[in-house]
Amino acid sequence: MAGLVLTDLVSLGVLASRVPRDAVDDAVEATGKGARRRGGKLPPHVVVYLVMALALFGDEDYEEVTERLTGALRSWGSWDRRWEPPTKGAVTQARQRLGPEPVAELFSQVAEPVAGLEADGAFLGPWRLMSVDGTELEAPDTEANRAAFGAGSRDGPYPKVRLVTVCECGSRAPVLAAMGPSVSKGSGEQSLARTLYPRLEEGWLLLADRLFYGWADWCAAADSGADLLWRVKAGVGLPFLGLLPDGSYRSVLVKTSVKGSRRQALVAAARRGEDLDPALARYVRVIDYEVADRGGEDEDGLIVLVTTITSWQAAPAPALAAAYHERWQHETAHAQVKTILRGAGRILRSGSPPLVEQEIWGYLLTAWAISALICEAATAAWTDPGRVSFTRAVRIIRRAVGPAFPPSAG
Numbered sequence: 237m238a239g240l241v242l243t244d245l246v247s248l249g250v251l252a253s254r255v256p257r258d259a260v261d262d263a264v265e266a267t268g269k270g271a272r273r274r275g276g277k278l279p280p281h282v283v284v285y286l287v288m289a290l291a292l293f294g295d296e297d298y299e300e301v302t303e304r305l306t307g308a309l310r311s312w313g314s315w316d317r318r319w320e321p322p323t324k325g326a327v328t329q330a331r332q333r334l335g336p337e338p339v340a341e342l343f344s345q346v347a348e349p350v351a352g353l354e355a356d357g358a359f360l361g362p363w364r365l366m367s368v369d370g371t372e373l374e375a376p377d378t379e380a381n382r383a384a385f386g387a388g389s390r391d392g393p394y395p396k397v398r399l400v401t402v403c404e405c406g407s408r409a410p411v412l413a414a415m416g417p418s419v420s421k422g423s424g425e426q427s428l429a430r431t432l433y434p435r436l437e438e439g440w441l442l443l444a445d446r447l448f449y450g451w452a453d454w455c456a457a458a459d460s461g462a463d464l465l466w467r468v469k470a471g472v473g474l475p476f477l478g479l480l481p482d483g484s485y486r487s488v489l490v491k492t493s494v495k496g497s498r499r500q501a502l503v504a505a506a507r508r509g510e511d512l513d514p515a516l517a518r519y520v521r522v523i524d525y526e527v528a529d530r531g532g533e534d535e536d537g538l539i540v541l542v543t544t545i546t547s548w549q550a551a552p553a554p555a556l557a558a559a560y561h562e563r564w565q566h567e568t569a570h571a572q573v574k575t576i577l578r579g580a581g582r583i584l585r586s587g588s589p590p591l592v593e594q595e596i597w598g599y600l601l602t603a604w605a606i607s608a609l610i611c612e613a614a615t616a617a618w619t620d621p622g623r624v625s626f627t628r629a630v631r632i633i634r635r636a637v638g639p640a641f642p643p644s645a646g
Contacts (some may be wrong), residue, residue: 250255254609255288255342259346260338262345263284269337286327291319292630294578296580297301298328299323314608331470336597343413343600346604347411347604348367349406349407350607351405355611355620357405357562357622361555362553365443365478366402366403366442368444369445372397372418376394376395376586381588381592382532383589384417385589387583397596398415398416398417398418399414401413403569405565409611411604414428415596426447426448426450426639430453433453436461437462438461440461441545442457443465443560444464444467446467446468451489463544465560466541472489485522487519487520488502502516506519516538522540522543524540525557577602606633607627610624
């Protein structure tokens with residue numbers, strides 16, 4: 237019975253219930269793309285839904301996707317006869333007129349955490365578990381894409397776009413994102429993640445692998461009001477300030493440039509429990525433990541976690557260690573975009589950098605909307621969203637594309 241309810245809700249819940257026309261119009265207007273189109277050109281709000289449709293049907297060509305969407309619009313009475321039939325050339329021109337900005341703005345407006353309290357791995361006490369991680373997507377090998385994203389590497393001939401997202405662990409829904417070239421200076425995962433930290437929210441517990449730790453990044457993320465649980469490398473100095481009953485210990489992070497006697501003075505002040513200048517040093521709590529047979533670069537199996545949650549009663553060490561491993565849900569979130577929506581082994585379809593960015597925002601927006609629908613359906617069916625197949629949900633929504641994209645004003 238639960239399966240029937242789940243299927244009905246996913247197929248009838250419709251993507252547009254999560255990405256409504258009003259939000260599309262607001263995003264178009266906010267980015268200055270709302271001017272009226274003459275000569276039967278597709279209006280911006282239809283093109284936004286078309287970008288989402290292209291993400292939903294990532295392995296189909298323009299003609300197939302536009303035929304599906306046009307038929308859906310006609311069935312809903314939302315197709316204006318004055319609009320030009322969306323040939324491949326017309327679709328490309330419409331996408332070029334729209335640009336990436338409205339889709340990025342729309343994502344920033346609507347993408348939010350969606351997991352309920354019943355979702356496994358969604359919360360640790362009062363904290364909503366979130367994670368930050370990066371991946372790469374391959375773009376067509378055009379001159380423009382090579383100039384913008386790099387000329388490929390030994391790992392493949394295609395230009396690669398680096399994408400860093402903040403995802404909700406319980407739903408695997410992306411809620412924040414930044415992208416850039418994979419080979420130029422300042423476009424590493426740390427650099428892109430840095431642009432997202434001011435947008436973290438109070439009540440989140442952000443999980444991050446050791447690649448992301450740096451003094452300035454830690455401070456920027458913590459100053460957002462979110463709490464942090466980050467793995468750090470062995471070389472990060474973590475002075476022992478005292479053992480806590482749960483096996484964790486109190487420590488202090490000191491600004492990297494502070495060395496010698498100044499560092500020693502700050503550590504001594506921390507041992508006395510004095511207030512510290514947050515621009516120079518910050519109290520933290522450390523949880524370290526071993527995981528056997530990890531292999532690779534983790535041959536010693538030691539994992540060192542640092543958290544802003546200094547109260548061991550609020551989040552005991554075993555609970556934090558278990559919560560950290562929810563970070564692996566992020567790998568699944570990236571696979572949902574790269575493998576299930578786009579298609580295994582496929583590259584992006586766009587030949588110019590603005591359209592590459594637009595296409596990626598379309599994938600993120602569609603992935604978020606599907607994840608939101610899964611959570612809604614799972615809640616109604618009294619089941620954990622993690623037990624719902626993203627692949628199955630995509631298949632159901634693809635079959636129900638008519639009700640999935642009704643861009644009528646409401």
